[in-house]
Amino acid sequence: MKTTTSLSSLGEFGLIDRIRVRFPQPAPPELGIGDDAALLSPSPGMQLVVSTDLLAEGVHFERSFGQLHLLGRKSLAVNLSDLAAMGARPRWFFLSLAIPAGFPLDQIEAFLDGLAEQAAEHGVLLAGGDTCGSKSGLVISVTIMGEQRPELLLRRSGTRPGDDIWVSGSLGDSALGLRLLLKDKGSIGDDATEYVVNRHLDPTPRCGLGQNLAxxxxxxxxxxxxxxxxxDLGHLCHQSGCGAEILLAQVPRSTPFDAVTAGASPTPWQLVVAGGEDYELCFTAPPARRAAILETANSAGVPVTVIGKVTDSGQVVACLPDGSNFQPSASGYTHF
Structure with missing residues (x-):
């Protein structure tokens, strides 16, 4: 919705009103936006699952990329992905925004439209949050709450030597898309380029797959x-006291990824296994469950691939197609 009203003339409570009308609210006796705190009730027999993520301008995103609508979608998607990894069903989320002075109101509107769209797709309700000014860039904080039966929740600590290592979807698209965005400042060329860029700007949380597996x-x-x-596989192995061996030739790459990187020598494995922001699921399971896992993944509409084995070595090793070990320049993204 286009508007000529400025954020300063709208004010904090005017902005909150604009947020409220976009999102359905919890039904009584639960209580969402409008009071000092929310009143929420998990379903009987369920345990609450809570996760939070912070997105800071200049660290996690650049406004020069445009697409504030997609930023709204991504702000919730990264939290939904955390719940997917636990096998939880999303229920409610909280949104806090720190907004710089003079930030265009139409960009806030576009952001909220994308956020509301993602929330509707996953049936998650906005139950509250906060707004304030920012002395630097836009800061977005989302806290999400889900639920699942306690005995079904998946943790990082259950892996055992001999388990298969699986991943969903394809890896490396997001990192390649970010590289192109940083190089071209948001310009999109052919279909393959558009695909990998959109995989960075608008990731797909694998909620259905996570719940099905759990x-x-x-x-x-x-x-x-x-x-x-x-x-991330290293985190899982550390929590389980295990190691892992993955075969890079089996790690799934998308056709657009291969098209964009065609001619690159060697294959850009760094993007595939250490680029980050794929928001796919990595999980382990005994080999005897392969057929059932493929059937379950098919019912969720998400491809899954076995890429290696859990070991008792305590180390994560990635093997190149020629049998040698891949030596990454970094194992993944780190803030500090």
Missing amino acids: EAGLASAMIDISDGLLA
């Missing part, structure tokens, strides 16, 4: 791939 009791441990496969 409720079928198929995965032994799971994590979402936000910092890069090697880093």
Whole structure:
């Protein structure tokens, strides 16, 4: 919705009103936006699952890329992905915004439209939040709450030596898309380029797959791939006291990724296994469950691939197609 009203003339409570009308609210006796705190109730027999993520301008995103609508979608998607990794069903979320002076109101409107669109797709309700000014760039904080039966929740600590290592979807698209955005400042060329750029700007949280795997009791441990496969698989192995060996030739890459990187020598494995922000799922399971996992993934409409084995080495090793070990320049994204 286009508007000539400025954010300063609208004011904090005017902005909150504009936020409220975009999002359905919890039904009584629950309480969402409008009071000092929300009143929420998990379903009987369910345990609450809570996650939070912070997106800071200049660190996690650039406004020069445009697409504030997609930024709204992504702000919720990264939290939904955390719930997917636990096998939880999303229920509510909280939004806090720190907004610089003079920030265009139409960009805030576009951001909220994208956020509301993502929330509707996953049936998650906005239950509250906060707004304030920012002395630097835009800062977005989303806290999400979901639920699942306690005995079904997936953790990082359940992996055992001999388990298969699986990933969903394809890896490396987001990192390649970010590289293109930083190089071309948001310009999009052919279909392959557009695909990988959109995979960075508008990731798909694998909520259905995560819930299906948890409720079928198929995965032994799971994590979402936000910092890069090697880093996140390393977290999973550390929590489980295990190691891992992955075969890079089996790590799934998309056709657009291969098209954009055609001619690159060697293959840009760094983007594939350490680029980050894929928001795919990495999980482990005993080999005897392969057929059931493929059937479950098919029902969720998400391809999954076995890429290696859990070991007792305590180390994560990535093997190149020629049998040698891949030596990454970094295992994944780190803030500090």
